[in-house]
Amino acid sequence: MFKKIRDLAIFSLPAEAEKGITEVRRQEALLKTGALQNAILNSANFSSIATDEKGVIQIFNVGAERMLGYTAADVMNKITPADISDPQEVIARAKALSAELETPIEPGFEALVFKASRGIEDIYELTYIRKDGSRFPAVVSVTALRDAQGTIIGYLLIGTDNTARKRAEEALLKAGALQRAIFNSANFSSIATDAKGVIQIFNVGAERMLGYTAADVMNKITPADISDPQEVIARAKELSAELETQIEPGFEALVFKASRGIEDIYELTYIRKDGSRFPAVVSVTALRDAQDAIIGYLLIGTDNTARKQIEVEQKLLDQRLRDQQFYTRSLIESNIDAIMTTDPSGIITDVNKQTESLTGCTRDELIGAPFKNYFTDPERAEAGIKRVLSEKKVSDYELTVRDRDGKETVVSYNATTFYDRDRKLQGVFAAARDVTERKRLDQVLQENNIELESAKFVAEKANLAKSAFLSSMSHELRTPLNAILGFAQLLEVGSPPPTAAQIVRLNQIIKAGWYLLELINQILDLAVIESGNLSLSREPVSLIEVMRECQALIEPQAQQRGIQLNFLPFDHTWFAHADRTRVKQALINLLSNAIKYNREQGTITVEFTASTPERIRISIKDSGEGLPPQKLMQLFQPFNRLGQENGAEEGTGIGLVVTKQLVELMGGTIGVESTVGVGSKFWIELIRDVMPQLPTGDPLSSELTQPARPNAAPRTLLYVEDNPANLMLVEQIIQEHPHIRMLSAHDGNLGIAVARTHLPDVILLDINLPGISGFQVLKILREDPLTAHIPVLAISANAMPRDVETGLEAGFFRYLTKPIKVHEFIEALNMALELAETGLNGSIRPSGQ
Template sequence: MPDTENGLARAEVQRQASILKTGALQAAIFNSANFSSIATDTKGVIQIFNVGAERMLGYASADVVNKITPADISDPLEMVSRARELSAELSTPITPGFEALVFKASRGIEDIYELSYIRKDGSRFPAVVSVTALRDAEDLLIGYLLIGTDNSARKQVEAEQKKLDQRLRDQQFYTRSLIESNVDALMTTDPSGILSDVNKQTEALTGCTRDELIGAPFKNYFTDPGRAAAAIKLVLNKNKVTNYELTARARDGKETVVSFNATTFYDRDRTLQGVFAAARDVTERKFLDQALQETNVELESAKFAAEQANLAKSDFLSSMSHELRSPLNAILGFAQLVESGTPKPTPSQKASIDQILQAGWYLLELINEILDLALIESGKLSLSQEAMSLTEVLADCEAMIEPQAHGNHIHLQFPVFACPCFVKADRTRVKQVFINLLSNAIKYNRVGGGVEVSCKQIGLRTRISFRDTGAGLAPDKLAQLFQPFNRLGQEGSAAEGTGIGLVVSKRLVELMGGEIGVQSTVGVGSVFWVELNTTAAPGLAACIQAPEPTASEPAPDGLPVRMVLCVEDNPANLMLVEQLIARRPDLRLLSARDGQRGVEIARSALPDVILMDINLPGVNGIQALKLLAREPATAGIPVIALSANAMPRDIEKGLEVGFFHYLTKPIKVDEFMAAIDAALQRHTATADATSGLAPRGTR
């Protein structure tokens, strides 16, 4: 018995220990802070409110036990909605409130639902609630247990996921919209060249539907399948292909030239997925390129023809200049000889000579204006723009134009500068423009009228105005003012003119970056103005100019006599040079009619100066110069070009090949004599330096 009793005692102890353990576990679970446990009686009044419920809802147990039901801490609107849904589900009317929370559980149906709990502070949170009916040992209903968990985190995750899903759908829609709205045919293929997606442009290009295209080989839709397949391989090898030309063929046979551009694409793990390609229709561009190429050929041909015509025009003008200047040289040269010869011409002869000279110099001016205009239009006019003094140029112009003004009884008024004024321009061309404007102001003025020149600053430019008191111009005449050869109805007047001077002036000013204009009032007069870019005064070194050579006085008897060789094929020109040289007792003249003979005479006579025409029969002047330069005996003799080739490029070329000076026909006597004196001085200095002897005596 004692053993039995002991055994029963031990069993009882173990049973009690198990009960205590189970009770401790149940208490621990019931009082867990991670979920709320709310127990009610059959009427719904809260009997137990655990720690988890206190933490979640903010109420103390004493605040709710035996005072309220779980319905009082639930969202009332959700309660109404739940009652409505349950009534429809179970086909029985259910009252909103606690009954709606426990109705299923009261009938033995497992019930888990979502609702919003309202905290003591009025805030709310989503909860998942599991409801269980509580029964005693006799299976009688004694209450309900509501276990709830905070569903905020899951709800937030679900909301974020929903937003993410929506963004993903939006992005997919946006991406698809971009693909479909693209003007190019877009497509993707797998690495083997099988189409995996296309846009509507690809459908239009091939004449096939999207379903028909996906899964088909890319190469099947081109006239050259091998070249198309090679394009995919090229992309896979190089990761990119641009402007690869293919010809697509549609189901109906239509062919379209496309520019194929493609690149490889990968997933997020950098695993190759295939090729993304764009095919742009360039059929029209190909036609345009071909048409443009043909047009370019035509343009090049037209440009070449224009250049040839321009060259022929320049050659013609140069030739015309020479042909006109040669006889004009004789006319003006002999007229000057007669005018200054001994005995002096009679008054009637003097009047005739004056007419010859006036007409000759006017003809020369006309030739120069035509050549200037042709040079400007051909773009071959070269300008030397630098800082130049308006004070000096206007002073030169006043001296040059004063005789014309005096002869026409016109009063001139030039500005007095308080300080020097400088503009950036070509001095020679500015003087040419000013003289033209002054000459016109005098020529078309009234007898006893006046011309006023003024200057003023306008921004970064200097405006030079030429005001006359002439008849003025009507608006319709002003519109025609700068047209070539248009004299505005003055053709029958006594005033000479060509209608070219203003055109040349306008284009010269514009080439120098300036502007020219006019304002005129009928019966009052006109104001022509020129605007040039103002600049700073040049440095001191730039202002120092070498003195121009002046003509030497004839040498008295007994001084050295120098030898001049003139190589000229025109008898009249040669006679003119002979008579000019005859006026100098210190000079003797030798002559030759062609270049070869001129070189021979130079070798034997060793003259001090050589006058050389350029256009000579056989050996021309430039070739003769080169022959003389090769021999030590003649290499040091100064050679002066005397030619009717008066184009600026002719003069530049002549000085470049080695002429000491370049004189253009018609000859100006003072300039001619000054050039000979300068050449003689150069030859004497060179000879003395070479031989180390005193100056040479008479030959």
């Protein structure tokens, strides 16, 4: 980036004297502090003031503006930091440094940067004076800025507002709490020694940092004994050279400055009791008695590990930043696109090798030339630049490049604007890619897509036709089959009774009829599932109730084959979140297969387990022949009977397919384990649900609306629901209320018939019903003058906000969700009974519903 700045500066000022170039390079050097400087200069939390080597302010960041009240324009190239500092403190600092360093230092800017100019780390306190004349204490860190040859080209003064700390120190000192806070703090080590350096106080912070107890060190060792010996020797040498006096390695080197009244903060490595090391920042203060004689020293240390790590990381970052220019240029040159930049007027300022290849011109020839000159349509190319400047970005803007020899290439032009750090527009960054081959491929793909769309349409049409045919044929076959089975059963029990030979024939007709009905139902299920129109009613399903029903249906079939059914005991409170009818269908399919493909006199074991806290597994294990692995892989393929087509057992090969799809639609899974010669175990896993809770006690008795008159006829509630458990729950909620009479219907058509016959006061209607849905039932009731006035409450396991909104929009008086909340159910029923009493139309809903 800095190279770009230098190149642009030199290019844009070709006639400037060497002095101007030197100034640009000096400013560039100031900028080369990398991303750390960016963070400092952009921070509003502390002031960053950079000067030239004479102290004149060159940079004045937002933090400095916020703290001091000046704008950058007020001070840059006008004053030095000494001009905004307390003059008396500057004079005092000059005197103190002159005495400390034994060299005359003039008051003014020199006093603020003298140590930094000699390469000495310098952090001090002084008072800054704001533009409005007010003052505040600040802690200032000074760093000399040097060029590549080590020559000082300026200074950086970073300041933080020290007002809060000063006030806190004053308050603590007045209360006598500062000393107690230091010695009781676990956040930093406080080590006090006598005049000879023997440790007298070793606070909890020192214990925590160093691993020693106070008893381990007090009156035994000096702080030098827990410091890196090589660093102590090095410090003694440095101080001897700096202060021109011989200083012995050891404790003296750690406290020499403090013993001479010089503020001393330094870094060294402490050694813990276990031998591990950590870097620390140590502040040393001489302790004096009333006669000003030194009676000991206080060394306050903080763990400097984190800062050291940051410094290491910063060095790595600086190295990466130095490499960034090289990487950026390499990236631009290695790009497959032709990369170029222009100024806002469309003059090329930089290009890569691909641009040279595309145009047949060298980089020197391209830079400084108008961008539009290299295209067959210069006006369109110029319009592209203007469009980028107005819209900030342009994508897939096609242009045709003409090279030096007249060759033309179609390119896709993508560009964006770019800015300097002050958000000043610098120009346009553009990439042009040769799209000649892509345009040819697009044409081929377009032709292929047309063919694919046509094939997809034909396939979808064929699939819909298949599903429609299966559904239609299943319904068409069901009608005559009902007649065949019905009349066969009438003949079986008719008078005169059939002969023995006729009974055998009738049994064959009835058996074949029921089997044919099973096949038709499976085909219909498969058609409905494949069409995506299968409706599920998910709610808590009692697994013990479903399994009892399955056992009653399947035991006669097992007894005919002499097969023993074993239902292992399980927790009867287990409920699954599923569609009761479809769970039963899936289990009947698996149990029927276990009987059909079992041995004579074989066994079937049904087991329930909690595979996870959220899922229940139902396993059905048979003692049949078992399946080899290659057949297991084909098990759930439609119409694949795994070689049993010519066997004694009838079947179509779609029962397991339907079972798998039903289980997965309910959020479950299905699997199988099989061993040849031993048998197979099929299992399904369903989502676990909580057992519905029935209300206890009598509080509900008084909550239901009572008849308006003592001798009034009972009120009637019609509940249309296909799930027995839900019917039982509502029955038990209202069974103690003789003024409420409940009717029930297990499907929508029967519900409509009961409503027209008995004209109930209120109707409770499930949404997912066999046959027609609750929405269709509501529409029919509303269109019939006999039932249009009856309030209808929806009850459904479809509980998403959109489901509720759709129900209310359809005209339900209230939309209740499962599981039933008894209080809400009673409240809704009361409101519906009150509405029925007034004779208002049931489609009117209370506000807020």
